[in-house]
Amino acid sequence: MVTYSFRCRRCGDFDVRAAMGEAGSRWPCPRCGDASARRFTAPRLRRGDPAVWRAMESAERTAEQPGVVSAPPRSGTTRVSRDPRHARLPRP
Ligand SMILES: [Zn+2]
Structure with a gap:
């Protein structure tokens, strides 16, 4: 896609995105x-x-047609240890 600029004599400049x-x-x-x-x-x-x-x-593309998702975004990808010894470690 390319952005083309045009000038209307009454309304002024405007851009068109086209192939x-x-x-x-x-x-x-x-x-x-x-x-x-x-x-x-x-x-x-x-x-x-x-x-x-x-x-x-992506923001421009989805401004008028939001993308469809099947699940909410994952938050917090840090791994959590299940080892009880890690809970006893000193904290900063
Ligand atoms: Zn015009």
Whole structure:
């Protein structure tokens, strides 16, 4: 997916995410429906931690269509010892 920028003469700038090559030189404004001219800007290259980008993409993707889960997230993955001698160890 690529982000394309357009400028409506009445409403201003807006972005459209579409497949590469899908957006032409004109795109209907989401507010008024007028054909808006495409703006050419510097490419938005990804920088930074890929994990942050994955989290941002996931948040964007699930904003309107939340993902379905079968169980609540696991909390506390630390292993607990069942050995009674460990309970007698000094605590900080
Ligand atoms: Zn408009």
